[in-house]
Amino acid sequence: QSGKTTIANFLADATETSGASYHPTQGCRILEFENSVNVNGRSVNAEVELWDVSGDQKFESCWPAIAKDANGVVFVMNPDHPNHDKQLETW
Numbered sequence: 001q002s003g004k005t006t007i008a009n010f011l012a013d014a015t016e017t018s019g020a021s022y023h024p025t026q027g028c029r030i031l032e033f034e035n036s037v038n039v040n041g042r043s044v045n046a047e048v049e050l051w052d053v054s055g056d057q058k059f060e061s062c063w064p065a066i067a068k069d070a071n072g073v074v075f076v077m078n079p080d081h082p083n084h085d086k087q088l089e090t091w
Contacts, residue, residue: 012031
């Protein structure tokens, strides 16, 4: 309910066909794509593996394995959702 999947789809240039209704991510969804980035004035192709992970606490036991060897993590929260700030502390 914070928009993680929407952000992941935007970054990967992917689309969801599920319509306007909300469907929470179950476990983990992996998106693989290439993106051209500028490094020291040169265009370099970067291969990206983006993991769209459920924030549902029933998947909490999977989180350490998901974070292992990650090069980066992006936390997404909805400030309008009650207790999202407290849930963020769990991570």
